[in-house]
Amino acid sequence: MLVVMQPNASAADIDKVCDEIVRQGFKPLPMPGAVRTAIGLLGDDAQVDWSYIEGLPGVANVLIVQKPYRQASREWKNENTIVEIAPGVRVGGSDVVVFAGPCSVESEAQILASAHAVRNAGAHALRGGAFKPRSSPYAFQGLGLEGLKLLALARNETGLAIVTEAMDERGADLVAEYADCIQIGARNMQNYSLLRHVGKLGKPVLLKRGMAATINDLLLSAEYVLSEGNPNVILCERGVRTFDSATRNLFDLTAIPVVQKLSHLPIMADPSHGTGLRDKVTPMARAAVAAGADGILVEVHPTPDKALSDGAQSLYPEQFTELVRQLRLIAGAIDRQLAPTPVR
C-alpha cells in the first residue's frame, strides 16, 4: 500500500498516518518527494483498513498493492483449477467445453429436441432456464420445479450434464438436487447471501459476470463462494453495459486472458447474451475460443421463431453444428481440443 499525501500536508499529518499504520501492526516507510510525500507500508496490505487511513487529514489517496481476494488468486493456487461438473466434463484443463440449449425450458418435447440436437452437434452440457430473471414482472418467468424435472429427464436421455440458473436460496436447493452445475446470473453476481448459500451447497457454480462488474468484482464474488469451502467455481464473461446500442451488451473477451493471469479458476464465455443477436453469436463464439476461453455457453433452440424468450439470439441447430466444427479447428490452432462427447 502507498499512502499519497497532499502537497500541502503538514509534518503532523504525515506522523498521524504513520502512527495509524503502526497501530494496525504494520511498518510505515515515508518517501519524501519533490512535491509531496508518499508513505509506503510493508506487509500484507489486504489486512489493512485503508478506508480509515483514506479519511485522515492531508491524505490525497491510497494506492492498494495487494488484491482484495485471496483464494481466487494465482498467488493462493498457481495451477489451474479443473471443475468436473459431470463425469468427463472437465472445465479448466486443455479441453474446451460447449454448454448449449434453449434460453428457457418450455416443454418436454422442446427440451428433449434441444438436448438431442446439441448433443449430436457435439455439446457437453445442456443449458436451459427453469427459473428466469426477467426485467419485467409480466414476462414469462420459467416453469420452475417442473422445468428442473424436464432437464433431469433430458440428462437421462442424452448423458449431457445439466446447467441451470438459481435466483434465490430455495431455488438453489432445488437446482442442486436436479442439476450438475448451479448458474448464478449476472443480476445476482453481487447477491452475497445467495453466493454464501451456494458456497455451502458444494455443487459446481457457474458465476456470470455482472453487467457493470470489474474483473476485481467478479473475483471477489467468486471469493464469497470459495470462502464457504466450495472450490468448484467457473467464471463466465457475458458482456457488460456500454454506450453503443448496436449490440445488447459489450462482450469483453479480453476478460478471458485478464482472468487467466490473475486467477486459477476456469473462465467460459457466453456469446449469446454477450451480443444478443443471432448472426453475431457464431463469430464471437469463435473469437472466445481463440482468446483462450475454457468453453462457451450458447443458446440453441430447435425452432427459434417459436421460443418463449430470447428467440432472436438463439442459433438454429444447423448453425450450431457448423459452429462446433469451426471451434474444433480453432481449438486445435492453439493446442487445445474440444472435450469428448459424454457417454449416454
Add this chain to the structure above:
Amino acid sequence: MLVVMQPNASAADIDKVCDEIVRQGFKPLPMPGAVRTAIGLLGDDAQVDWSYIEGLPGVANVLIVQKPYRQASREWKNENTIVEIAPGVRVGGSDVVVFAGPCSVESEAQILASAHAVRNAGAHALRGGAFKPRSSPYAFQGLGLEGLKLLALARNETGLAIVTEAMDERGADLVAEYADCIQIGARNMQNYSLLRHVGKLGKPVLLKRGMAATINDLLLSAEYVLSEGNPNVILCERGVRTFDSATRNLFDLTAIPVVQKLSHLPIMADPSHGTGLRDKVTPMARAAVAAGADGILVEVHPTPDKALSDGAQSLYPEQFTELVRQLRLIAGAIDRQLAPTPVR
C-alpha cells in the same frame, strides 16, 4: 411498435410478420419506404411478444413505443405519489427530506451520537446499515439484528424515522419489524425474488439504482414491488459505473428530472455513494436538491476517522449542519422547503 424490415426483405417476409402480428391479436400497418418497409402495429404493444417477431426472417429491428412498466408510469397515475415513511416524513410532495447517518451501525454510543447530531442539524430520518453488502467476504458485514435494535433505540430517543438495508428475505422480515423503510441496495436492484418479497411486506421501500441500471431498468424493478400490491416505493439515484476513476461512481443527477417525467414515484439522491469522497458530498447534495430531488441520503459520522466502513465519504457533523442550511435556501429558490423536523 414498429417492425423495420431489411432493405432486401421479400414480400413473403413482410407477409409473415403481418401474419404473426394478426396471430397475436393486433392489426399490422405496412409502410413501404424508399429503401425498406416498416410495419406499424396498432394497440398496446406492451402485450406483444416482440422477441418472437425480432427473430423472423427479413426483420432488421423492432422499435418499441410503449414502456414495459405500467404501474410505475405517469400514464398509470398522473399525480405524484407521496410516501409517508413515518408521521410527518412525507417523500414526494413539495417537502424536501434529508436522511442522514453513518454507513454502518457500530455501537449504541455511535448510533445515538449520530442520531442526535443529524436530528439537531435538521435531518428527518436516520440511515445506517445493520446488514452490509460488502464486495469482500472478509470485510465488516454489519451487526445484524443487534444493529436493528440499536436503530430502534435511536428512533425512540430522537423521533427520527429509520431507514436500513435488507439483503435477503429473512433480513427483510427483520428490517420490516424494526425500521420504517426497507432499503434495497444497488447490488440487489435486480434481485427479483427479494423485490417480490418486499412487495408483499407492504412497508415503504427505498430502491437504489443499480450500478449499470438504465432508468427503464430501475422503473421495471419498482414495478416488481408495485405489482405485489405495495405502492410505497421511493427511488434513489446513487451513481453509475463510468470510465473515470476520479470518483467512485458517476452521479447521474439528470436521472431526477428524467424519472419525474416518466413516473409518479418520488426520487431521492445519495451523494455519499454517488461520489465516494467527502469533499464532493456537499456540492453534489446541493446540486441534487437544485435538480429537483425529493430528498437526499447522506452519510454523517460523529467521528469519521474512526468509522468501520466508508469513513472517507462521511461528513463531519458540522459540515452536515452547514449543508442543511444551504439546502434550505436552495429548496426555497425552487419553491420547495425542507420538511419539518420530526417531533420526538
Add this chain to the structure above:
Amino acid sequence: MLVVMQPNASAADIDKVCDEIVRQGFKPLPMPGAVRTAIGLLGDDAQVDWSYIEGLPGVANVLIVQKPYRQASREWKNENTIVEIAPGVRVGGSDVVVFAGPCSVESEAQILASAHAVRNAGAHALRGGAFKPRSSPYAFQGLGLEGLKLLALARNETGLAIVTEAMDERGADLVAEYADCIQIGARNMQNYSLLRHVGKLGKPVLLKRGMAATINDLLLSAEYVLSEGNPNVILCERGVRTFDSATRNLFDLTAIPVVQKLSHLPIMADPSHGTGLRDKVTPMARAAVAAGADGILVEVHPTPDKALSDGAQSLYPEQFTELVRQLRLIAGAIDRQLAPTPVR
C-alpha cells in the same frame, strides 16, 4: 511512483528495475512485502519514463503518484485563475456567468433577436455556432465567416461578449479576429495540433470535455494550451457517453468539484448538450450552479421550433428568463452572485 513486482519476480528482476530507476536519475526504495516486493521511487516522477519500466520482466504494474499535467495543477498555481473574456465578464472568481444563445447562427434577424433576448434575461455572453461540427457530412454546417460577422454585429448591438467554436486552424484564426473567446468542442478536445494553435493565439479558450475524456485527459488538453503560453483557459463539462439512452449524454456535474480541487482553472457546465432535452436543461443548469460551476452555457432560441439544429434542446426565451431568476437565488445560497450585466 511505485513499481509493484509480480509475486514470483526474481531478485534479478528487482535489481533490473532498481538499476533502471538509477539510470533515469532517481533513487529506488525496495519494499519487500509478505507476497511481493514493491519498489518506491523518490523524486518528481512526472519526469520518469514509466512505460519503459512497465515493460520490464517481473513488473506487475506501476502506480503513478504525480499528475502528468503541470501548469494546469493547483500545485503550480494555488489561487483560482480568473479569465476575463471581455471587460467585466470574469470567469473563475465569485461571479457566476451565463453564456447563452442559439446552437447555430442562422440569420441576422435570428442572432439579433437571440442576443437581445438573452441580454434582457441576464446573460453575459452570446454563444452561437458559425462553424458546426456535425456527425453527418450532409447536415447544416454553419454560415462560416458570415456567421462570425453576424456575431460581431450582435456584440455591437448588445455589449455581450461573443463565444464561438473553431474546428481547425484557419477557423481559429477567424474566430480570434471576430470573437472574444474561442470554443474548442468535445470532438476536438484531443486535436492536439489545434490546441497548440489556439495556445499560440493567446485569446481566451473555452475547452469542452470530450465524450470519453477523464478529468485527467481534460487537464492534459488544457496543458497543451497553457504550455504554449496562453493562460486563459476555461474548462467546460458537457456530458460523457453512457449506457442509458434516456438522455443524449451523462452530464457529470461531479466533475466540477473534482476539477476545482485539482486545478486553478475555471470550470463551466453546458446543460443543453449535457442532457439534450429542453425540459432537463433548467433543473440541470440549477444543479450546475449549486455544484459550484463558475458559469453555464445554455442554448436559447427565439423560436426553437424553427431552429436549424438542436431545436429540441433550446430553451424558449421566457424559460431562460425564469432560469436566470432561479440561478440568482441559488448563487446567493452558496455566497456567490451572478456577474453584472455588461454595459452596451
Add this chain to the structure above:
Amino acid sequence: MLVVMQPNASAADIDKVCDEIVRQGFKPLPMPGAVRTAIGLLGDDAQVDWSYIEGLPGVANVLIVQKPYRQASREWKNENTIVEIAPGVRVGGSDVVVFAGPCSVESEAQILASAHAVRNAGAHALRGGAFKPRSSPYAFQGLGLEGLKLLALARNETGLAIVTEAMDERGADLVAEYADCIQIGARNMQNYSLLRHVGKLGKPVLLKRGMAATINDLLLSAEYVLSEGNPNVILCERGVRTFDSATRNLFDLTAIPVVQKLSHLPIMADPSHGTGLRDKVTPMARAAVAAGADGILVEVHPTPDKALSDGAQSLYPEQFTELVRQLRLIAGAIDRQLAPTPVR
C-alpha cells in the same frame, strides 16, 4: 421514421406534426394506439429534419428508421469493398492482412530492424508513428518528416507497404507523399476538417474508431471521407472506454460482425491499443481474426524494453512470429487465408 406522441397530446398537436411532415415533402401516417398515437412517415427519412419535429409540442420521441450515412452502407453498395493499399496488399477480400511495427519511428536502425523482423514473420505492411498524438504535451511527439523518410527507406528495403498517422492537414499532405495509407487516429475520428482533407487526397485511409464512438459515429466519419470522393476507407476497432481499469480500453470485437452487416467497408482490429498489455495482444489478435476481421494492426518492437513509447504493449519479434503461425491456422478454420508476403 416514427413520431411517438405523448399520451396526453392533443389532436391539435398531432395535426401540427402531420402538417410539418407534409411541409417537408413526406406523407404522414397516424397510428392511434391504446395509450398514445404514433405517426409514421413514408419515404427516405434520412432527408427529414427530425430535430425540428422532436421539438414540437406533444412529441414524446422520434424513432429513426433510416441510417444517417449513405455511401458507407450496404444499401449503397452490397459487395465488399477491397482497398489495395499497395500492389498485392488487398484489405477486405478473403485475405487476412497483418500490419505490424513499432509504436514510433525512433531511428534508422530501429525501423529497419523492425521492418525486417515483421516481414520475415509474415507481415504485409509496416506501421510506425512519425507524428504521435500524445496526451501529454511533454511526451515524445515523434520524429515528424524525418520519421516519414525512414519509413520510406524501410519500404524500399523490404517491400512492405507503409501505414502511418496524420494529425493535421499539413501532416496528411506529407504522409500522402511518403506512405501508402494515411492513418486517422482515435482522437481525431471526429476531426471533420481533417476527414474532409484526406477525402480529397484520395490515398487509402485507415480510420480508427474513437474511444467513445458508436458504430454509427464511425460510419458517419467514414462518410465524411467517402463523400469527398475517396472510396478507399479501412475501418479499425481499437477499444473503447470502459469502467474497468484492468485493461487500458475495452476491445470491442463484436464491432467486426456489426460493421460487416451494416457496411461494405473493410474492418481491421488493433489488439495492441485495444488491450494495452503485451500478454493480452496474442490472444486478442487471434480472437479478432476468428471474429472475422479483415486484418490486424499489432505493435512489434525489436527491443520493447528500449521503446520510446508504448513499450509495455509491444510484442517481441519471436512472439509475433508465433502469433502469425496461429493466425494462419485460424484464418484457415474460417475459410480465409493470410495474404501473400509482398515481393521486395
